[in-house]
Structures are given as structure tokens and as C-alpha cells.
Amino acid sequence: MKKLFKLIWLETSFLKRTLIVIFVILTAFSSAFLAILSVIFDTPKGIIDGIDAGKKHYFELYGGESLALSAPDKTADFAERYDAALCYGTIEGTTQNAVLSFNDNVFESDIVTKLGSGEYKLEYRVERHGYFVPAKYARQLKYFAPFEGEKGILLCNEAAKELKVKAGQNVELNGREWTVLAVFNKSKVAHDYTETDSVVPAAWYYVVDDSAGVRFDELYLTYPSAETTFAVWKKAPNVFTISKIFEESHENIALVQTYYGYLAILLGALNLFLLYVLFSLFFRSRKTQICRFKLLGATDITVAGIYLVIALVLIVASIAVASAFSVLISKFILDLCGKLFRGTYTYHYRVWLPFSLLGAFVLLAVVNFALLQRKVSRVPIAEEVRYE
Amino acid sequence: MISIDDLTKKYVTGKTDFFALSNVSLQIADGEFVAVTGKSGSGKSTLLNILGTLDSPTSGSVTVDGANLANLAHRQIAQYRNKTVGFVFQAFYLEPSYTVYDNVELPLILAGKVGDNSGKVNAALQAVGLLNKSSEKARTLSGGEQQRVAIARAIVNDPSYILADEPCGNLDTTNSNKVMEILADLHRSGKTIVMVTHDAEDAARAERIVTMSDGKIVSDEKTVQTHLA
Numbered sequence: 001m002k003k004l005f006k007l008i009w010l011e012t013s014f015l016k017r018t019l020i021v022i023f024v025i026l027t028a029f030s031s032a033f034l035a036i037l038s039v040i041f042d043t044p045k046g047i048i049d050g051i052d053a054g055k056k057h058y059f060e061l062y063g064g065e066s067l068a069l070s071a072p073d074k075t076a077d078f079a080e081r082y083d084a085a086l087c088y089g090t091i092e093g094t095t096q097n098a099v100l101s102f103n104d105n106v107f108e109s110d111i112v113t114k115l116g117s118g119e120y121k122l123e124y125r126v127e128r129h130g131y132f133v134p135a136k137y138a139r140q141l142k143y144f145a146p147f148e149g150e151k152g153i154l155l156c157n158e159a160a161k162e163l164k165v166k167a168g169q170n171v172e173l174n175g176r177e178w179t180v181l182a183v184f185n186k187s188k189v190a191h192d193y194t195e196t197d198s199v200v201p202a203a204w205y206y207v208v209d210d211s212a213g214v215r216f217d218e219l220y221l222t223y224p225s226a227e228t229t230f231a232v233w234k235k236a237p238n239v240f241t242i243s244k245i246f247e248e249s250h251e252n253i254a255l256v257q258t259y260y261g262y263l264a265i266l267l268g269a270l271n272l273f274l275l276y277v278l279f280s281l282f283f284r285s286r287k288t289q290i291c292r293f294k295l296l297g298a299t300d301i302t303v304a305g306i307y308l309v310i311a312l313v314l315i316v317a318s319i320a321v322a323s324a325f326s327v328l329i330s331k332f333i334l335d336l337c338g339k340l341f342r343g344t345y346t347y348h349y350r351v352w353l354p355f356s357l358l359g360a361f362v363l364l365a366v367v368n369f370a371l372l373q374r375k376v377s378r379v380p381i382a383e384e385v386r387y388e
Numbered sequence: 389m390i391s392i393d394d395l396t397k398k399y400v401t402g403k404t405d406f407f408a409l410s411n412v413s414l415q416i417a418d419g420e421f422v423a424v425t426g427k428s429g430s431g432k433s434t435l436l437n438i439l440g441t442l443d444s445p446t447s448g449s450v451t452v453d454g455a456n457l458a459n460l461a462h463r464q465i466a467q468y469r470n471k472t473v474g475f476v477f478q479a480f481y482l483e484p485s486y487t488v489y490d491n492v493e494l495p496l497i498l499a500g501k502v503g504d505n506s507g508k509v510n511a512a513l514q515a516v517g518l519l520n521k522s523s524e525k526a527r528t529l530s531g532g533e534q535q536r537v538a539i540a541r542a543i544v545n546d547p548s549y550i551l552a553d554e555p556c557g558n559l560d561t562t563n564s565n566k567v568m569e570i571l572a573d574l575h576r577s578g579k580t581i582v583m584v585t586h587d588a589e590d591a592a593r594a595e596r597i598v599t600m601s602d603g604k605i606v607s608d609e610k611t612v613q614t615h616l617a
Contacts, residue, residue: 006502010483010490292481295442296541297470297498299463 007306008313290373304369311365319358390416390439390549390580395448397434397603408434409445410603416582418548421575423594424584431603432584433553439582440473440551441465453548470499473549474542478557480534482541484527488518491526492540499545512540516570532563539570543579550574552583556590568593 165171165180290303298306397409408431416422424432437443438450441457450457452472460468469475474495482491492512496505513519516536521529526537535555542550552571556564568590575581575595583594591597592611599607 006497010486010494010497289483292483293498294466295440295469295475295481296495297466297468297545299466302466302498 007302008309300373304373308365308369311369312362315358315361315365319361389418389453390414390582391449391451392416392435392439393449393451395435395438395450396446397431397438397443398446407603409438409448412448412600412603412605414598414605414608416580418580419575419578420596421571421581421594422583422596422598423591424582424598424600425586425588425591426600426606428586430600432586432600434603435600436551436553436582436584439549440475441468466498470495471545472547473551474539474545474547476535476538476542476550476552476555478554480531480538480558482526482534482537484525486526487523488513488526488529488537488540489522491537492522492544495541495545508544508546509540512544513537515543515573516540517566530563531558532560532566535559535563535567536570539567539574543574548580550579550581550583552581554585555583556585556587564590 160166160180163171167180169180170177171180290307293303293306294300392412392414395409395412396407399406399408410431412431412435414435424435426432434443438445438457439452441460444458452468455464455468457465457468475481483494486494489509492509493505496508501508510519510522513522516539518533518536518540521533521537526534529537535558539550539555550571555571556567559567564587571581571583572593581594583590585591594611596608596610598605
């Protein structure tokens with residue numbers, strides 16, 4: 001055993017530079033790999049965990065007398081992460097055409113329930129197409145410019161017919177003049193205008209066909225506990241209430257997962273390449289060296305002991321250091337992912353991963369060495385040393 | 389004593405057989421300094437490789453100190469390479485990243501001697517005149533120095549036989565002379581030396597010259613020793 005340690009000590013002394021290279025490569029790839037895994041596994045879970053209807057947030061109607069509603073950027077960012085939601089609104093009087101929209105998120109009135117005298121509950125379905133906007137929507141809607149300025153308003157076809165106005169004309173509602181930006185089929189409102197780029201970012205809008213003289217008491221949206229730091233906005237005269245928001249489905253998550261899946265495959269391929277480099281460093285270039293050792297009287301067992309122990313030590317050390325570094329780098333990568341996909345991704349260190357990598361590496365080391373030994377044993381040492 | 393009986397080594401290249409050695413028989417007494425010469429491809433290196441168990445014969449036998457090399461187990465072959473013979477090659481085959489000391493100590497470690505080997509290592513380095521270079525990396529040495537380190541490594545385990553394959557092939561005249569003087573000293577100290585060379589001048593320093601051609605021994609004669617006496 002002492003002999004083995006002494007030989008290992010001699011061998012590893014010249015592997016230091018190699019070791020640094022291995023650390024750097026392994027750290028980089030492992031970090032990226034871990035980060036991608038975190039996003040893939042944690043994002044859906046985080047969204048589902050985030051559903052919490054216990055909090056209220058108030059928003060001021062934009063312009064006071066208008067029917068548009070503004071909200072802080074952070075609120076908008078939060079909503080943008082979701083594919084769909086239900087919004088419950090309580091209003092005095094109602095219209096089924098009520099739509100709440102944020103940029104390319106649309107809260108479309110879906111279900112209207114009369115709660116009592118003059119009180120209705122509106123359930124809004126949020127349609128979100130996010131960053132993966134189907135081109136057809138963009139093409140269809142490019143000529144719309146809803147919510148431009150404070151005068152813009154959308155009217156449903158029934159309201160427009162009743163008021164005898166067309167898109168581009170002005171109409172007086174609630175004691176002020178509006179410009180009709182578009183007339184939409186109320187059953188398709190969400191899809192009719194939501195993809196336009198002209199919607200002001202980071203703002204919520206509530207647009208209503210107000211022909212019935214609807215008045216909204218208040219609006220509040222319910223957000224997960226993680227979003228409780230929003231400022232409570234002062235209620236304006238025309239505020240309305242949405243009592244609950246939660247996700248119903250996560251259409252985009254599957255898409256995001258697909259993208260991350262591709263990235264994971266790419267990184268997996270890179271990791272395989274790394275493995276190839278790694279074991280080339282360890283073994284392939286050592287065929288001649290093994291022969292030299294045998295030339296001087298090393299047995300097969302001694303040679304196997306030297307190289308397998310060296311490989312094991314280097315692999316353990318590499319994975320340990322790489323894992324430590326990858327925590328930091330993964331967080332950085334996740335921050336970037338968060339900015340890219342407008343989300344907040346939390347890094348969760350997976351204990352099983354380094355052990356899995358370790359097991360895989362060791363297995364490969366053993367297999368690689370066995371193949372190498374087989375190759376060496378088939379070629380006379382004389383042949384090997386002759387061509388050095 | 390080395391006894392080579394009817395040794396044949398055949399290589400199959402395509403559909404034709406090539407005989408690197410063809411029914412070679414040779415006796416080398418203990419303490420002899422034998423030079424094996426011949427043109428390239430004559431089979432002299434193949435003979436040395438089989439002697440060193442670095443290659444195996446197709447037929448025939450090699451007996452060293454009464455032991456038939458073909459009958460040795462793997463562990464015994466390792467011991468044979470480690471203790472019975474010492475190798476010196478044209479290309480040195482040192483571990484370039486090791487120090488001179490580590491290179492010379494390596495056969496001792498492989499022999500299981502992991503204690504303080506400085507006495508034997510330093511003695512071997514002293515014998516080749518490189519004691520002052522023991523802490524330097526092998527790759528930093530000149531060719532002549534590297535070959536002397538290889539000789540020190542070959543003798544550190546005090547083997548009975550030194551097998552040298554073109555030991556001066558990569559060296560200039562000055563370093564060749566130094567290496568040959570070291571081999572002569574080893575011969576004088578009782579080592580049996582089998583040296584493969586194509587250089588007639590180097591071969592003339594041996595006490596016996598075996599000339600090979602086309603895998604066969606074509607002459608085997610004693611030399612008149614003058615300059616090594």
C-alpha cells in the first residue's frame with residue numbers, strides 16, 4: 001500500500017496543472033447544468049406554490065375618470081409570468097364586455113354571476129402569450145392601437161351598435177369624450193387586440209363598454225405572499241374590485257420547459273465531451289506511461305491501482321470543488337434566466353447530483369481503464385515504447 | 389547465463405509472413421559484454437525485446453539463469469523486468485516530469501522498497517556522474533544526461549543483466565563516449581551487458597560481437613579489447 005501511495009504521489013505531482021483545467025471545465029459545465037435543472041424542476045413548482053388568494057392589492061384607475069387602470073411595474077412583472085388566471089370582480093351593475101389587460105396579458109370576462117341587487121361577480125380568464133407570441137396574433141393586431149393616451153377605449157360590437165359609432169370615432173360616455181380605438185366581438189375580445197406592441201408596458205387596463213352606466217366600487221387583485229411588498233394604491237372614485245387571481249393553467253411553462261430541455265440536452269452533450277477530455281487526460285495519453293511502468297517491473301495490479309486511485313481522487317476533488325463553485329455560478333445563471341424570462345428562479349442545491357456524477361465518473365473510469373488495459377495487454381510493450 | 393535456443397519471431401503482414409528472427413540460438417555467459425549488430429530490420433532489437441520479456445517469441449525458448457521466460461507468471465515477469473534486467477533505450481523513456489532522483493528511484497518503489505532509498509539512488513547517480521542533478525526535472529537535462537539517468541535507473545536495483553538498445557543512438561560523440569565508458573564500467577563490475585547497436589565503433593567496445601542479418605546470426609566473434617582495458 002505504501003508503494004501505491006508513493007507512486008500516486010509521484011504521478012499526481014505533475015497532474016496539478018491538469019487538475020486546474022479539469023476544475024475550471026467541470027465547474028463551468030456543472031454550473032450551467034445545475035442551473036438549467038433548477039429552472040426546469042423549480043419553475044413550475046414555484047408557480048404552483050405561488051398561488052395564494054389571501055392578499056389584496058389596490059389599484060388606482062388611471063386618470064381618475066377613465067376606465068383604465070394602472071399598476072406598479074413589479075405587479076405587472078408578476079402577472080406576466082403567468083399563463084392564465086381567473087379574476088373575480090365585484091361591481092355595481094355590470095357589463096359582460098369587461099376586460100382587464102396587461103400588455104400581452106388579457107383578463108377577459110368569462111363568467112358573470114349575479115350576486116345580489118346590482119352586484120355581480122365577474123370571473124376573468126387571463127390569456128397570456130408572453131414572449132412566445134404566435135406570429136398570427138401580431139399580424140392580425142398590428143393596426144390596433146388600444147389604450148393610446150387617456151381617451152382610448154374599446155367597445156364591444158353591441159355597444160358600438162347601440163352608440164352608433166365605429167372605430168376611430170369619438171363617443172361620449174360617463175360625462176367625457178372617448179376615442180373608439182376598436183370595436184370587438186365581445187366573445188373574442190382577448191384575442192382581438194392583446195398582441196399589439198402599442199400597449200403601454202407595465203400598466204393594467206380595464207376597459208368596459210359603459211353603456212349601462214356601470215360604476216365600480218373597487219378593484220383588488222390577490223397575489224401570492226411573495227408579492228406583498230407592493231404599495232397599496234389610493235383608491236380613486238372609479239375603482240373596482242377583483243377579489244381573487246390565480247393560475248388555472250400554465251400553457252407557457254411547457255414551452256419554457258421545452259426550451260430548457262433543449263438547453264439541458266446541449267449541456268449534457270457538452271458534459272459528455274468534457275468526460276471524453278477528462279478521461280483522455282487521465283488514461284488515453286497514459287498508455288505509453290503504463291507500458292513504461294511495466295517496463296520497469298510494475299504489475300498490472302499496481303498500474304491499475306495507481307491510475308484508478310488517481311482518477312478517483314481527481315474525480316472526487318473535481319466534483320467537490322465544481323459543486324461548490326457551481327452554487328454561486330448557478331445563482332448567477334438563474335438571475336440571468338429570471339431577467340430573460342421575467343421570473344424569479346430560486347437555486348436549490350441537489351445533493352444527489354454530485355453523487356450521481358461521481359458514480360457515473362467512477363464507472364466510466366473503471367470501464368475506460370479496463371479497455372485501456374485490454375488494449376495495452378494486446379500490444380507488446382516493445383511496440384508501445386518503440387513509437388514514443 | 390542467457391541461453392537462447394532456436395528462437396523464431398514471425399510477424400504476419402497481410403498475406404505474407406515476415407520472420408524477424410529465424411531459428412536463432414545464442415549463449416551469453418555471465419559477465420559478458422555482447423554487442424548485437426546488424427542493419428535495420430535484421431532482428432537485433434526484436435532479440436533484445438524478447439530477452440527483456442517486452443515481446444514474446446513465436447517459437448523457441450529463452451532461458452535466463454535457468455528460468456525459461458515463457459514459463460514465468462505475470463508477477464514473475466514483472467520481477468524479472470524489475471530486478472533481473474535493467475533497460476537502456478535509445479529514447480531514454482524517462483518520466484519527463486519526474487525529477488532525476490524520482491526517475492531513478494522508480495524501480496525501487498516498484499520493487500516495494502518505499503523507505504529511504506537515497507543510498508542506492510545516490511550511488512547509482514554517482515556511478516553515472518549525475519549526483520549533482522538529482523533534484524532537476526528529467527526533461528530539463530540534455531540528451532546525454534538523460535541517457536545517463538536511464539542507465540542509473542537501470543542499475544539501481546542491481547540487476548545482473550543490462551539490456552541496451554541503441555544507447556548512443558541519440559547522442560553526439562562526446563556523450564556516446566561517456567555512455568559507453570559507463571557501460572564498460574558496469575561490465576567491469578560484473579554485469580552482463582547485451583547491447584544492440586548498428587554503430588561499428590560502439591560495437592567494437594564490447595568483448596563479443598554478434599552480427600545479425602535477416603533474422604539470423606551471421607557471425608559471432610570475440611573482439612580484441614584495447615581502449616576499454
